[in-house]
Each structure stands twice: as structure tokens, then as C-alpha cells.
Amino acid sequence: xxxxxxxxxxxxxxxxxxxxxxxxxxxxxxxxxxxxxxxxxxxxxxxxxxxxxxxxxxxxxxxxxxxxxxxxxxxxxxxxxxxxxxxxxxxxxxxxxxxxxxxxxxxxxxxxxxxxxxxxxxxxxxxxxxxxxxxxxxxxxxxxxxxxxxxxxxxxxxxxxxxxxxxxxxxxxxxxxxxxxxxxxxxxxxxxxxxxxxxxxxxxxxxxxxxxxxxxxxxxxxxxxxxxxxxxxxxxxxxxxxxxxxxxxxxxxxxxxxxxxxxxxxxxxxxxxxxxxxxxxxxxxxxxxxxxxx
Amino acid sequence: xxxxxxxxxxxxxxxxxxxxxxxxxxxxxxxxxxxxxxxxxxxxxxxxxxxxxxxxxxxxxxxxxxxxxxxxxxxxxxxxxxxxxxxxxxxxxxxxxxxxxxxxxxxxxxxxxxxxxxxxxxxxxxxxxxxxxxxxxxxxxxxxxxxxxxxxxxxxx
Ligand SMILES: Cc1cc2nc3c(=O)[nH]c(=O)nc-3n(C[C@H](O)[C@H](O)[C@H](O)COP(=O)(O)OP(=O)(O)OC[C@H]3O[C@@H](n4cnc5c(N)ncnc54)[C@H](O)[C@@H]3O)c2cc1C
Ligand code: FES
Ligand code: FES
Numbered sequence: 001x002x003x004x005x006x007x008x009x010x011x012x013x014x015x016x017x018x019x020x021x022x023x024x025x026x027x028x029x030x031x032x033x034x035x036x037x038x039x040x041x042x043x044x045x046x047x048x049x050x051x052x053x054x055x056x057x058x059x060x061x062x063x064x065x066x067x068x069x070x071x072x073x074x075x076x077x078x079x080x081x082x083x084x085x086x087x088x089x090x091x092x093x094x095x096x097x098x099x100x101x102x103x104x105x106x107x108x109x110x111x112x113x114x115x116x117x118x119x120x121x122x123x124x125x126x127x128x129x130x131x132x133x134x135x136x137x138x139x140x141x142x143x144x145x146x147x148x149x150x151x152x153x154x155x156x157x158x159x160x161x162x163x164x165x166x167x168x169x170x171x172x173x174x175x176x177x178x179x180x181x182x183x184x185x186x187x188x189x190x191x192x193x194x195x196x197x198x199x200x201x202x203x204x205x206x207x208x209x210x211x212x213x214x215x216x217x218x219x220x221x222x223x224x225x226x227x228x229x230x231x232x233x234x235x236x237x238x239x240x241x242x243x244x245x246x247x248x249x250x251x252x253x254x255x256x257x258x259x260x261x262x263x264x265x266x267x268x269x270x271x272x273x274x275x276x277x278x279x280x281x282x283x284x285x286x287x288x289x290x291x292x293x294x
Numbered sequence: 295x296x297x298x299x300x301x302x303x304x305x306x307x308x309x310x311x312x313x314x315x316x317x318x319x320x321x322x323x324x325x326x327x328x329x330x331x332x333x334x335x336x337x338x339x340x341x342x343x344x345x346x347x348x349x350x351x352x353x354x355x356x357x358x359x360x361x362x363x364x365x366x367x368x369x370x371x372x373x374x375x376x377x378x379x380x381x382x383x384x385x386x387x388x389x390x391x392x393x394x395x396x397x398x399x400x401x402x403x404x405x406x407x408x409x410x411x412x413x414x415x416x417x418x419x420x421x422x423x424x425x426x427x428x429x430x431x432x433x434x435x436x437x438x439x440x441x442x443x444x445x446x447x448x449x450x451x
Pocket of ligand 3: 391392393394395396397398428429430431432433
């Protein structure tokens with residue numbers, strides 16, 4: 001059996017209690033959410049936490065609810081299955097259910113949480129790209145109180161977030177989507193869903209009234225840089241004139257040139273560039289189609 | 295550090311003493327001696343440890359036993375009722391969907407969760423549902439056929 005090494009264990013029922021324990025243990029304590037990343041790294045011996053603080057008994061951290069006038073708030077402990085099944089999110093941000101359907105597999109999604117995905121800060125996260133194009137903000141709570149960080153600020157490097165010691169992610173706020181918007185997330189991995197993305201691309205297109213020029217566009221990429229990133233040059237290309245197929249083709253090329261992919265056991269850097277070009281093209285075309293219909 | 299937990303396994307309530315670092319998989323196999331649930335990788339990748347928790351498939355190698363407190367667990371041992379095999383078990387036998395059998399409990403339980411929710415699930419949904427489980431014998435075709443036989447299959451016709 002692949003077993004876990006013993007650790008001290010806490011099961012707080014309130015957030016202040018959890019923060020207090022995390023603060024007292026000064027970095028030796030890890031919060032536990034779905035465990036699909038933490039327990040794997042512990043079993044592999046990559047990390048050896050002396051203390052685990054299970055967040056799952058804290059009431060209310062898994063809620064998904066409308067925040068009138070602002071958008072939809074997703075609790076850090078909401079599982080990807082709950083997010084995928086949320087009627088509210090399917091109506092407000094349809095790209096989320098589409099993206100989550102290619103994140104791992106159903107049994108992992110029944111455990112894995114949104115907060116854990118951000119907390120992991122994986123360069124290959126499948127959640128970060130759609131959160132970035134939707135302009136999500138992350139709420140954190142720690143010994144010094146509460147604060148919010150944008151998706152552009154939350155990751156400080158591969159595997160690390162900008163959170164301060166003993167800070168926990170409590171929720172994410174997704175602003176409502178503008179009308180005449182469309183969005184899509186596409187990913188390529190070796191084993192469908194189950195594998196880390198070789199590259200993932202999320203794209204959003206919002207039309208102005210005339211439906212010829214894009215009023216807004218956002219493109220975010222996963223697995224091609226040390227942290228999930230926006231393809232800002234490609235976004236500029238889209239916003240520079242009429243939104244035609246040719247312009248999308250050009251933007252996809254620009255995106256493939258502004259990334260800094262690595263060659264590793266999964267794929268070579270040049271293959272990743274090519275994949276980003278193709279996926280960006282397809283994601284933008286899908287987003288465009290939806291924006292026209294919306 | 296001992297923790298006493300209450301959980302229901304295959305309809306039967308259990309009160310067991312465990313430690314926080316014991317996974318649900320270890321509890322089922324080593325404390326409750328329900329060895330139908332298998333460990334392949336222990337890391338979430340192969341799916342052979344899948345059991346149902348409150349009706350939904352989860353990888354029991356990545357769930358702490360303490361998180362099963364108060365939950366309803368279903369393992370492959372719980373599918374037989376009054377000595378009769380579950381229709382999925384029956385169709386797996388009839389279609390030759392079992393080779394070595396190592397992936398079978400996870401395949402059948404995941405399929406059960408799907409069909410309980412959507413009795414006429416079609417092939418695409420069946421494939422999606424089983425996508426996290428590796429069959430080392432490569433018997434996917436017959437496994438999918440067996441689940442389709444047990445489903446009403448209206449979605450495809
Ligand atoms: C087989 C398999 C396939 C996978 N496939 C994918 C995939 O396709 N795409 C993908 O993006 N990921 C994938 N993952 C990775 C993982 O499932 C996700 O990153 C998941 O979202 C992690 O969430 P969790 O709740 O399980 O986190 P946990 O494992 O509980 O925690 C992850 C990290 O975040 C910290 N943490 C957890 N919650 C909080 C919080 N509220 N505040 C602060 N820190 C916190 C923990 O201390 C830990 O360091 C896969 C994992 C496995 C095992
Ligand atoms: S043993 Fe749990 S997924 Fe392989
Ligand atoms: S039947 Fe042998 S692993 Fe599937």
C-alpha cells in the first residue's frame with residue numbers, strides 16, 4: 001500500500017480557528033481541501049507536512065452563490081463537480097462547465113476543489129486560464145484580515161502563490177459576463193482529461209453593438225510558462241481592427257510567439273508553440289461564434 | 295492519535311477507531327476486510343480504488359478515512375442484494391467484460407452511479423464516466439458494451 005506518514009491533525013469548524021492553527025504552526029502546517037494534490041505529494045514524499053489542517057468541516061466555504069450587482073461567488077471548498085453541475089454557473093458563465101469537463105476525471109472532480117487548484121499554483125492548472133479571462137478575484141483571509149487579489153497577481157512562481165503565511169483562500173468572485181460575449185477553453189494532454197495539459201488556452205471575445213469589432217478580448221494560457229499567463233500581445237492584435245478570421249489567425253501566431261514554453265518529458269517547446277497556435281485559433285473562433293449568437 | 299468515526303458501509307453502520315493518516319481505501323481493505331476495492335497506484339491515476347461516497351464515485355486512495363465520517367459508502371461487495379447480482383454485474387459477466395477483474399469493481403461502481411442518475415446514458419457519457427479508470431487488460435470495448443446493455447440506451451437510438 002502507498003501510505004501516508006503520520007502527521008498532527010486538526011479539524012477546525014470555523015475559519016478563524018483554522019487561521020489560528022496555521023499561524024501557530026508557522027509554515028509546517030498545510031491546509032487540506034480535496035487532497036487530490038496534497039495527499040499525492042505527501043505519498044510521493046515531495047512534501048512532509050508535520051501538521052494537516054482539514055478545511056472541510058468549516059461551514060459555508062463550499063457555497064456557490066449570486067452576489068447581486070457583482071457576479072457569482074464560488075467558495076474555495078466547492079468541488080469541481082459542484083461547479084460543473086451548478087445551474088447558476090451554467091447560465092452565468094457557461095465556459096466554466098465546459099472547461100471543468102476536461103479537468104481530471106469525474107471521480108477526481110468529486111474531491112478536487114477550486115481553492116485547492118489555486119493553492120497548488122500549478123503552471124498547468126486548467127482552472128487558472130478561465131478564471132483569468134473572466135476577470136476573477138481571489139479572496140484570502142489570514143491573521144491580518146481579509147484581502148483580494150486579481151488572477152494576474154495570485155501566482156508568484158511555479159507552485160507558489162502570493163498568499164502570506166497562514167492565509168487561506170476563502171472564495172473567488174466571478175464578475176458577470178458582458179452581453180455579446182463568448183468564451184471557450186481548450187486543452188491538449190496525452191490522456192484525455194487525466195493528464196496535465198501540454199497546453200491549455202482560454203479565450204473570451206466581447207462584441208460592441210455592431211458585431212464587427214471586438215470591444216474586449218482576453219486570452220489566457222496554461223502549461224507554457226512558469227505560471228498561467230495572459231497573452232496580451234495576441235489580445236492587442238484582436239483589438240486592433242475588424243475581427244475577421246484572418247485577424248484571429250494572426251493573433252494565434254502572436255500568442256505562440258509570446259510564450260516561454262519548456263521542453264520536458266511531456267513535449268518539446270516547439271511542439272507546445274504549435275499547439276498554442278492551433279488551440280488559440282480554435283478557442284477564439286469558438287468564442288467568436290458564441291459572441292455572435294449571444 | 296486515535297479518532298473514532300461513524301460511517302455506513304453497504305448499508306451497515308460501523309464505528310471504527312482510526313488515525314488521521316489512514317485513507318478510506320486502507321480502512322475498507324484492512325479494517326473492514328472489504329478487499330473488493332483495489333489499490334493500483336495509490337495516487338489518483340488509475341481509478342481502481344473507486345468507491346461510491348453518498349452515491350458518487352471518488353478515489354478512496356485520496357480520501358482520508360476521517361472524511362468518510364457520517365457518509366454512506368458503497369463498495370462492490372454491497373451490490374448483491376438477497377443473493378442476486380446487480381444488473382451491471384450480470385451484464386459484465388455476460389459480455390465478457392471481466393478479464394483479470396482488477397478494474398471491475400471501479401468500473402461497475404462508476405457505471406452504477408451514472409445509471410442511477412441517468413438510466414439511459416449513451417456511449418459518450420459512459421466513456422466520460424469511466425475515463426479515469428485504467429483497464430490493464432485493455433478490455434474497454436466489452437466494458438462499455440456491458441454498461442450499454444445495462445442502460446436503457448435510449449440516448450443512442
Ligand atoms: C489523477 C489526477 C488528475 C489531475 N488532473 C488535473 C487536471 O486535468 N487539471 C488540473 O488543473 N489539475 C489536475 N489535477 C490536480 C488537482 O486535482 C487539482 O489541482 C485540484 O484542484 C486540487 O484541489 P484539491 O482540493 O484536491 O487540493 P488539495 O490537494 O487539498 O490542496 C492543494 C494545495 O493547495 C493548498 N490549499 C488547499 N485549499 C486551500 C485553501 N482554501 N487556501 C489555501 N491553500 C489551500 C494545500 O495546502 C495544497 O498545498 C489532477 C490530480 C490528479 C490526482
Ligand atoms: S489506487 Fe486510487 S487511483 Fe490508483
Ligand atoms: S479486466 Fe484486467 S484490468 Fe480491467
